[in-house]
Amino acid sequence: MLAATLLSLALLGSARACSTSTPYTAGIVCRITKPALLVLNQETAKVIQTAFQRAPYPDIKGEKTMMLLGRVKYGLHNIQISHLSVASSQVELVEAKSVDVSIQNASVIFKGTLNYGYMGAWGLGIDQSVDFEIESAIDLQINTQLTCNSGKVRTETPDCSLSFHKLLLHLQGDREPGWIKQLFTNFISFTLKLVLKGQICKEINVISNIMADFVQTRAANILSDGDIGVDISLTRSPVITATYLESHHKGHFIYKNVSEDLPLPTFSPKLLGDARMLYFWFSEQVLDSLAKTAFQDGRLQLSLAGTEFKAVLERWRLNTDQVITPEVTACFGVTVHCPKRPTISCQSKGVVVSSAVVVEFLFPREDGQGSVAHTFEEDIVATVQASYSKKKLFLRLVDFQYHSPWASHWQSSSESIQSFLKLLVTTVGIPEVMSRLEAAFTTLMNRKGLDLFDIIDPDIITHDGFLLLQMDFGFPEHLLVDFLQSLN
Secondary structure, eight states, X not given: OHIIIIITOXXXXXXXXXXXXXXXXXXXXXXXXXXXXXXXXXXXXXXHHHHHHHSOOOOEEEEEEETTTEEEEEEEEEEEEEEEEEEEEEEEEETTTEEEEEEEEEEEEEEEEEEEEEEOGGGOEEEEEEEEEEEEEEEEEEEEEEEEETTEEEEEEEEEEEEEEEEEEEETTBOSOOHHHHHHHHHHHHHHHHHHHHHHHHHHHHHHHHHHHHHHHHHHHHTOBTTEEEEOOBSBOXXXXXXXXXXXXXXXXXXXXXXXXXXXXXXXXXXXXXXXXXXXXXXXXXXXXXXXXXHHTTOSEEEEEHHHHHHHHHHTTOOTTSTTHHHHHTOSEEEEEOSSOOEEEEETTEEEEEEEEEEEEEEEOTTSSSEEEEEEEEEEEEEEEEEEETTEEEEEEEEEEEOSOXXXXXXXXXXXXXXXXXXXIIIIIHHHHHHHHHHHHHHHHHHTTGGGSOEEEEEEEEETTEEEEEEEEOOOHHHHHHHHHHTO
């Protein structure tokens, strides 16, 4: 249940307020569908086993008046789980209500010590202590609601029921019926069932919320790097339908602990389907904010030494026989930066990046003292499509435009120089920047653990105003392992 409900919501976060009203407003939307829940539900047994093992079982004490024996006092102590196996489990989504998980035929063995005492013949007090083992077969019905408490997603399990269809008491390993076994089984069983239900259901709810916090913290970490983070606060309570779970997030970028406060765009649920396991919807506002914070953090600049620059020219096979090339390659340093922050928009043909670019070449002075800089700048518009395969991000340039006239500050701005500079940007500059962005984003995503996920046939699709990620996936075993280890 926990795996099916909480590991699915990989972007859950906190918010100042949660709304259930429409329309939907968000910068980022995460939708996980019924096929994904079925995959996640495969590992339900591990989380249920943890709940059984972590649940504290108090001593059970009582007394009973028995014919011939008089008043018999008893106590079950040091109750522990020694074995649990789950035959099967099923998950269902109940529209606008809950995620329901049914566990069938969970085989559980409890062990501990039974102490009992009574007044025997001739007034002798008899006190005995024996080890016991209880074989049980249990069905669990857990209905989990996703709520918004103080702005954070919380889970509640108001309907948690345990049905025992086998409860056998064995004393000191003796499997044969005896009078002690017959005596205690009947009037201990009812009390034991109540205690087990209360403790296990309570622990399931505790672990649910521990996992909610774990997933929210992990998601915030994945979406942060250095001074840059993303506000994944919820804009409303999670939505449950018969075919998917969906969460809606602000998606505002945070830079040096200062968050944006921008009006959020409207999201329509019709924009996402339910055929794939997982969907992420990003407003173009989120991508544009990414460009803004990257610019603020000084990440949109590149410096190359002369030897590095020459290696770049060779890598992209620029014709070194051109007249102007020796003049340019004589430089001992090149810097590229954006004088103002770029803008990003989404269109059906791809992600459109508009940016002013300044390129500066450093040449040695004729007297050998210091250097002289020659610069040129240009406004460009590049349309890019992205894909993800074999744990790597790939970028493809589908359109490129010069948005404004060239401005050059060479000592001699000849036509041949201008022609070469344009060739340099289109043949070397744009491909090199895209190659470096591919490597940088792939490294960042892998550092955050994305390469540990089994992502199947991902699609990155752009439309007017938003970007859509849709994919299938294998069970994130590493995430469950990390969570279970964090409980120890």
